[in-house]
Structure formats: C-alpha cells, structure tokens
Amino acid sequence: QVQLVESGGGLVQAGGSLSLSCAASGRTFNKYAMGWFRQAPGKERECVAAISGGGTEIYYSDSVKGRFTVSRDNDKNTVFLQMNSLKPEDTAVYYCATDSSQFLSSTSRLARGYEYWGQGTQVTVSS
Numbered sequence: 001q002v003q004l005v006e007s008g009g010g011l012v013q014a015g016g017s018l019s020l021s022c023a024a025s026g027r028t029f030n031k032y033a034m035g036w037f038r039q040a041p042g043k044e045r046e047c048v049a050a051i052s053g054g055g056t057e058i059y060y061s062d063s064v065k066g067r068f069t070v071s072r073d074n075d076k077n078t079v080f081l082q083m084n085s086l087k088p089e090d091t092a093v094y095y096c097a098t099d100s101s102q103f104l105s106s107t108s109r110l111a112r113g114y115e116y117w118g119q120g121t122q123v124t125v126s127s
Helices: none
Strands: 003-007 010-013 018-025 034-039 046-051 058-060 068-073 078-083 092-099 114-117 121-126
Touching: 003 092, 003 114, 018 034, 018 092, 018 121, 034 068, 034 078, 046 068, 046 078, 046 092, 058 068, 078 092
Parallel strands: 010 121
Antiparallel strands: 003 018, 018 078, 034 046, 034 092, 046 058, 068 078, 092 114, 092 121
C-alpha cells in the first residue's frame, strides 16, 4: 500500500520561508514522478511543482517559479519543497502526490495525472 506523509507546514510571515517534506512508502520511489499541489478555500487544486523519478525533469507553475524549489532524495524516499519569499496568496493546504510514470508529461500539472495523495499540510502566510 502506497503511503505519502507530508510535514513541515505552519504559519509564517510574508517574506519568510518554509520547507515541506513528503515521505513515501509502498513502492519503488525512484520509478515515479512526484508532484506538489496546493488548494486554497474555494479554489481548484493547483500543481505548483513536479519532479521526475530521477530528478532531472522539473516543472514549476508561474506563480511560484523563482521562489520555490522542488527536490528529492531517492535514498530516503522523500521529496521536498523549499518555499522562499512566501506571500499571503501562497496560503493553502499543500499535498504531495505520486504520478503513475517516471517522467513528466502534459498531465503532470493536472491532479488527474496522479495516483496517490498525502493527507496535506496547512501553510498559512500572514501579511
């Protein structure tokens, strides 16, 4: 059974930083791309970053490009999201998810492209 457990969310002032982690178990980690999504109240779930199984392909949404960094440690079955220069509009529940493929594709930025999801972690950025 695949399990994804996010950690690292919290409350931070605008301009601050947070680092999220997602620990995976239940499948061969490096064979699957991973994505980070977020969902704010009343809004659709948005992919903010994705990384291929080997870590060589990376996607960022325009809203976070230059501020967020996604990475993975395949030896530790963990994917990370470093968030810098946080803004109030970054406030959301952040989820990690595992793709059905090792490589990024046109569906990697869509929630329907992912098989398994974590429970989410709240990130709140105060102004």
